[in-house]
Amino acid sequence: MAIEIKNASYAYPNGFMAVENISITIKEGERVAIVGQNGAGKTTAVKMMNGLNKPCAGDVIVDGINTKDQTTASISRMVGYVFQNPDDQIFNNSVKAEIEYMPRYFKLSEKEIEKRVNHAVELSGVEEYLDINPYDLPYPIRKFVAIAAVIASEPRYIILDEPTAGQDKFGLDILSSMITSLQNEGVAVLTITHDMEFAVNNFQRIVAMAHKNILADGTAKEIFWNEAVVADARIKKPQIGELAKMLSLEGEILFCDELVAKL
Numbered sequence: 001m002a003i004e005i006k007n008a009s010y011a012y013p014n015g016f017m018a019v020e021n022i023s024i025t026i027k028e029g030e031r032v033a034i035v036g037q038n039g040a041g042k043t044t045a046v047k048m049m050n051g052l053n054k055p056c057a058g059d060v061i062v063d064g065i066n067t068k069d070q071t072t073a074s075i076s077r078m079v080g081y082v083f084q085n086p087d088d089q090i091f092n093n094s095v096k097a098e099i100e101y102m103p104r105y106f107k108l109s110e111k112e113i114e115k116r117v118n119h120a121v122e123l124s125g126v127e128e129y130l131d132i133n134p135y136d137l138p139y140p141i142r143k144f145v146a147i148a149a150v151i152a153s154e155p156r157y158i159i160l161d162e163p164t165a166g167q168d169k170f171g172l173d174i175l176s177s178m179i180t181s182l183q184n185e186g187v188a189v190l191t192i193t194h195d196m197e198f199a200v201n202n203f204q205r206i207v208a209m210a211h212k213n214i215l216a217d218g219t220a221k222e223i224f225w226n227e228a229v230v231a232d233a234r235i236k237k238p239q240i241g242e243l244a245k246m247l248s249l250e251g252e253i254l255f256c257d258e259l260v261a262k263l
């Protein structure tokens with residue numbers, strides 16, 4: 001089971017080619033962070049994974065099914081996409097209605113709907129807001145409402161577009177434990193992020209994009225200690241790595257415990 005993008009390109013209706021001939025495979029249960037400069041094509045690429053964008057060349061195969069042969073609605077049952085801006089996604093007038101919308105759309109039993117809502121609410125920490133209109137909640141909480149709504153549809157792959165924007169330490173901790181729980185359930189979690197700390201601390205595989213394509217794909221050390229990739233993708237080394245570089249410490253240090261051990 002995997003998402004396979006095979007030599008795929010995508011052009012917007014105005015003719016602008018935003019992603020050109022990319023190939024990547026995301027296996028079930030993986031954690032992958034996609035990083036890279038603004039406009040590199042990250043959002044365009046992940047929207048190909050859930051059928052929002054159908055490639056104009058090449059193929060995108062989700063668990064053996066070509067997205068070209070399916071509606072976006074049926075692909076998004078397998079690959080859930082949480083929009084960067086929750087306001088592009090939320091449209092119900094209570095948090096509970098938003099989270100149970102997809103399970104109801106799937107015509108699941110009341111028992112199954114309740115189970116899914118409880119699970120999504122528990123992972124995203126929104127239990128105290130269930131009866132509130134999402135638009136009366138602050139932006140960081142609305143982001144968790146949008147995430148919960150996607151979790152409740154139980155996709156095998158979840159894409160989080162810039163989930164840390166606006167989050168404080170409390171929100172970051174909820175995100176980390178949520179990602180771990182999802183992975184333990186066999187769900188692959190992908191993120192697009194400009195937060196390099198979040199990327200190295202939560203994702204084993206980092207994909208750097210630049211110039212409409214994939215520049216590098218590897219572990220955090222392989223990406224962030226490759227100075228050519230860091231420069232070309234216009235990403236920043238995480239702070240610990242930056243400090244280790246300034247101190248000329250050997251060992252491609254990226255994590256706090258490595259730094260402490262070295263010092």
Ligand SMILES: Nc1ncnc2c1ncn2[C@@H]1O[C@H](COP(=O)(O)OP(=O)(O)OP(=O)(O)O)[C@@H](O)[C@H]1O
Binds near residue numbers: 016
């Ligand atoms: N609807 C659209 N029509 C035309 N061009 C678009 C459209 N959406 C995005 N683009 C262009 O496609 C390119 C890639 O955009 P995309 O949003 O995929 O980049 P990104 O890597 O996700 O950037 P960011 O980090 O800023 O979100 C950009 O040059 C952008 O201006």
